[in-house]
Amino acid sequence: MTDLARFSINQMTVKQLSLPELAQACGEFAVTQVGLWREPVRAYGVAETAELLRDAGLTVTTLCRGGFFTAIGPRERAAALADNRRAIEEAATLGTGTLVLVSGGLPAGSKDLRGARERVADALAELGPYAEQHGVRLALEVLHPMYAADRCVVSTLAQALDLAERFPARQVGVAVDTYHVWWDDRAPGQIARAGAGGRIHAFQLADWITPLPEGVLNGRGQLGDGAIDLREWRGYVEAAGYTGPIEVELFNEELWARDGREVLAETVERFHGAFG
Amino acid sequence: MTDLARFSINQMTVKQLSLPELAQACGEFAVTQVGLWREPVRAYGVAETAELLRDAGLTVTTLCRGGFFTAIGPRERAAALADNRRAIEEAATLGTGTLVLVSGGLPAGSKDLRGARERVADALAELGPYAEQHGVRLALEVLHPMYAADRCVVSTLAQALDLAERFPARQVGVAVDTYHVWWDDRAPGQIARAGAGGRIHAFQLADWITPLPEGVLNGRGQLGDGAIDLREWRGYVEAAGYTGPIEVELFNEELWARDGREVLAETVERFHGAFG
Numbered sequence: 056m057t058d059l060a061r062f063s064i065n066q067m068t069v070k071q072l073s074l075p076e077l078a079q080a081c082g083e084f085a086v087t088q089v090g091l092w093r094e095p096v097r098a099y100g101v102a103e104t105a106e107l108l109r110d111a112g113l114t115v116t117t118l119c120r121g122g123f124f125t126a127i128g129p130r131e132r133a134a135a136l137a138d139n140r141r142a143i144e145e146a147a148t149l150g151t152g153t154l155v156l157v158s159g160g161l162p163a164g165s166k167d168l169r170g171a172r173e174r175v176a177d178a179l180a181e182l183g184p185y186a187e188q189h190g191v192r193l194a195l196e197v198l199h200p201m202y203a204a205d206r207c208v209v210s211t212l213a214q215a216l217d218l219a220e221r222f223p224a225r226q227v228g229v230a231v232d233t234y235h236v237w238w239d240d241r242a243p244g245q246i247a248r249a250g251a252g253g254r255i256h257a258f259q260l261a262d263w264i265t266p267l268p269e270g271v272l273n274g275r276g277q278l279g280d281g282a283i284d285l286r287e288w289r290g291y292v293e294a295a296g297y298t299g300p301i302e303v304e305l306f307n308e309e310l311w312a313r314d315g316r317e318v319l320a321e322t323v324e325r326f327h328g329a330f331g
Numbered sequence: 332m333t334d335l336a337r338f339s340i341n342q343m344t345v346k347q348l349s350l351p352e353l354a355q356a357c358g359e360f361a362v363t364q365v366g367l368w369r370e371p372v373r374a375y376g377v378a379e380t381a382e383l384l385r386d387a388g389l390t391v392t393t394l395c396r397g398g399f400f401t402a403i404g405p406r407e408r409a410a411a412l413a414d415n416r417r418a419i420e421e422a423a424t425l426g427t428g429t430l431v432l433v434s435g436g437l438p439a440g441s442k443d444l445r446g447a448r449e450r451v452a453d454a455l456a457e458l459g460p461y462a463e464q465h466g467v468r469l470a471l472e473v474l475h476p477m478y479a480a481d482r483c484v485v486s487t488l489a490q491a492l493d494l495a496e497r498f499p500a501r502q503v504g505v506a507v508d509t510y511h512v513w514w515d516d517r518a519p520g521q522i523a524r525a526g527a528g529g530r531i532h533a534f535q536l537a538d539w540i541t542p543l544p545e546g547v548l549n550g551r552g553q554l555g556d557g558a559i560d561l562r563e564w565r566g567y568v569e570a571a572g573y574t575g576p577i578e579v580e581l582f583n584e585e586l587w588a589r590d591g592r593e594v595l596a597e598t599v600e601r602f603h604g605a606f607g
Contacts, residue, residue, distance in 0.1 A: 166560040168514070201477040203514035204558040205541045210514050238444070238479035238486050265481045269545040282480040284442040 058330050063088035063116040064319060065259065065304035066095060072315035074099045078111035080316045084323050090117040090259075090302045091149060093142060101148045108149075115151035116300040117194065117230075117257050118142065124178035125159035125171040125208060132174075135159075139182050147189040153256050154186065155194045155230050160205040171208040176218050183226035194256035195219050196230035199238075201271055212236055212245035219254055228256035231292060232304065234275055237263055237283045243291045250295020258292050259302045260285055260329075273306045278325035285329045301326075334606050335599065339364035339392040341535065341580035342371065344598060348591035350375045354387035356592045360599050366393040366535075366578045367425060369418060377424045384425075391427035392576040393470065393506075393533050394418065400454035401435035401447040401484060408450075411435075415458050423465040429532050430462065431470045431506050436481040447484040452494050459502030470532035471495055472506035475514075477547055488512055488521035495530055504532035507568060508580065510551055513539055513559045519567045526571020534568050535578045536561055536605075549582045554601035561605045577602075 064086055066077055074095065081089060089108065096104045096118070108115060121142040126132050139156075146154045158175045161168065179193065186193050197215045198207035209215050212229060219227045229249050236242040249255045262281030268274040278285060289301065303322050310318050340362055342353055350371065357365065365384065372380045372394070384391060397418040402408050415432075422430045434451045437444065455469065462469050473491045474483035485491050488505060495503045505525050512518040525531045538557030544550040554561060565577065579598050586594050 161558050166558055166563075169516070172516075199476065200514040201475065201543065201547070204539055211516075214516060238476040240445070240448075240487075240490060263480055266546040267477065267543070270542040271477070271547060282437050282442055287442075 058327060059085060059323065060087075061301045062086060062323065062326050063090050063300040063302040064322060065090035065117075065119070065302050067092055067119070068303055068305040068310065068322060069315040069318050070095070071311055072319075074104055074107055076315065078107055078113060080319050081113055082111060083316070084320055086319070086323065087112065088114045088116045088300050090119065090304060091115055091151070092119050093145060096145065096149070101145050105149050115149045116302055117153040117155050118146040118149055118151050119155045120157050120196070121154050121182075121193070122156035123159035124175045125162055127162050127165070127174075136178060136181055139178070140185055143182065143186045143189050143191050146191045152190060152192055153194050154191050155196050155257055157196050157198065158207045158209045160203065160208060168203065168208055172214065172218065175209065176221060179218065179222055179227050183222045187226050192225060192256045193227045194230040195227060196232065196257075197235050199235040211239055212242050212249065216245060216248055216252075216254065220252065224253040228254035230257035230259065231255060232259040232261065233283050233285060233288045234261035234263060237288065246291045246295050250292065250297055255292055255295060255297045255299070257302065258297060258299065259304045261303070261305050268308070273308045275305045275307050277305060277307070277310065278303065278322065278329050289330060334603060335361060336363075337577045338362060338599065338602050339366050339576040339578040340595060340598060341366035341393075341395070341578050343368055343395070344579055344581040344586065345591040345594050346371070347587055348595075350380055350383055352591065354383055354389060356595050357389055358387060359592070360596055362595070362599065363388065364390045364392045364576050366395065366580060367391055367427070368395045369421060372421065372425070377421050381425050391425045392578055393429045393431050394422040394425055394427050395431045396433050396472070397430050397458075397469070398432035399435035400451045401438055403438050403441070403450075412454060412457055415454070416461055419458065419462045419465050419467050422467045428466060428468055429470050430467050431472050431533055433472055433474065434483045434485045436479065436484060444479065444484055448490065448494065451485065452497060455494065455498055455503050459498045463502050468501060468532045469503045470506040471503060472508065472533075473511050475511045487515055488518050488525065492521060492524055492528075492530065496528065500529040504530035506533035506535065507531060508535040508537065509559050509561060509564045510537035510539060513564065522567045522571050526568070526573055531568055531571060531573045531575070533578065534573060534575065535580045537579070537581050544584070549584050551581045551583050553581060553583065553586065554579065554598065554605050565606060
């Protein structure tokens with residue numbers, strides 16, 4: 056059971072559970088940490104969520120997500136920055152030190168990946184100090200290259216670190232998710248680079264299963280069901296000095312169709328199975 | 332019309348056309364080069380296809396595909412090598428100097444990407460000399476990382492070149508396809524590396540469109556419909572010294588549902604549009 060001290064359940068894995076149901080189920084299965092998403096938190100109320108989880112003895116490991124920085128128009132950019140400032144404030148209210156950022160894809164009609172990546176850096180420059188003032192670190196998430204056009208122009212850990220390292224580590228680091236990096240033979244070396252710089256701000260697990268569903272969003276596999284050697288990847292982040300939470304974040308229509316408590320229990324069991 | 336001298340239509344783009352229909356349509360639209368796939372060629376007869384295309388004045392730019400090298404069992408490995416020797420012989424009969432190789436994914440139950448990539452090298456060592464004897468070069472294709480588990484463990488140009496460079500360039504090079512590499516900020520540098528070594532053995536075009544379809548196989552976009560700056564990528568391969576054919580290879584259910592001659596005409600027009 057030692058491992059469960061590191062375990063965190065991302066609420067998207069069991070999105071069929073309301074926040075009170077999630078808090079109760081966590082108590083039942085000895086889970087002490089949760090990762091949250093802004094939409095359900097805002098629907099329940101940010102302060103109310105903070106109170107609910109505090110009362111249940113739960114720690115919030117990450118808030119997902121800020122980002123979507125790649126718009127070109129000044130109005131859209133200003134709106135995105137304002138929304139990210141709110142996300143930072145929400146993270147602070149929830150008592151989590153980590154806001155996960157999904158950078159955004161190419162603007163409609165654009166073919167300029169390099170330019171879009173540069174606009175991510177511009178946004179980080181604006182948001183980093185604001186986050187630091189609120190005691191929140193920004194975790195730039197690497198998304199699998201299959202999302203480069205429509206979701207996240209940051210496709211490798213090397214790219215994420217090239218961006219993050221322009222800023223202090225207490226402001227900007229990276230989120231490492233096995234689903235997004237498992238294919239990349241450079242990723243182990245980049246995890247070492249991130250660890251050396253104190254920039255592994257989040258570590259998430261999901262397994263890779265095929266065939267991918269249409270739109271490729273909701274096909275993340277339950278731990279152990281897919282192609283990823285999770286123990287190996289945990290080994291890389293720990294060798295790099297990471298001792299923080301290990302969050303399980305699955306988007307999976309089949310899991311969502313099941314009883315949420317049952318899925319949480321299974322996920323805890325799979326976590327033990329992967330690392331026991 | 333200068334550009335059309337470089338243009339080659341891969342037969343999968345218009346797979347609704349039989350080989351005689353393809354030959355006739357090429358004549359009609361001044362297309363002089365085709366890329367072929369083994370299955371339709373074998374169905375028509377390899378020698379018969381060679382004769383048909385020769386009579387139509389068509390050159391075969393590539394044969395797709397050999398590969399699928401990642402099996403662990405000795406029997407499966409021997410069968411894969413035997414099949415690849417046949418593919419080399421077929422390429423020679425068709426008069427093309429280039430056999431495209433898709434490496435294969437992880438064997439069932441395996442999570443060992445590194446081991447699978449090493450077995451690709453083992454197969455290249457066996458097949459390279461046989462290909463050379465037949466006047467055929469092996470073009471190791473990079474496939475997008477979204478295929479790493481189930482189709483091709485070679486996910487970046489850097490990985491492909493690390494494998495190819497263990498062998499003489501006259502035996503093993505790489506196939507560069509914009510669909511598979513467009514997201515990779517290291518790819519332009521790797522194209523330069525490939526060109527310097529005389530290892531760009533094939534260059535193919537497809538555009539990146541979203542959402543991806545279920546299974547992510549048949550969603551390759553018509554030129555100009557997607558996120559890829561095709562002119563930029565052609566620039567990279569040409570700056571690297573590549574002067575060979577530029578093959579358009581689209582797997583796309585919508586294109587397959589249309590009249591094949593119309594799709595060929597559109598593809599020629601889009602090719603001019605992309606580079607005119």
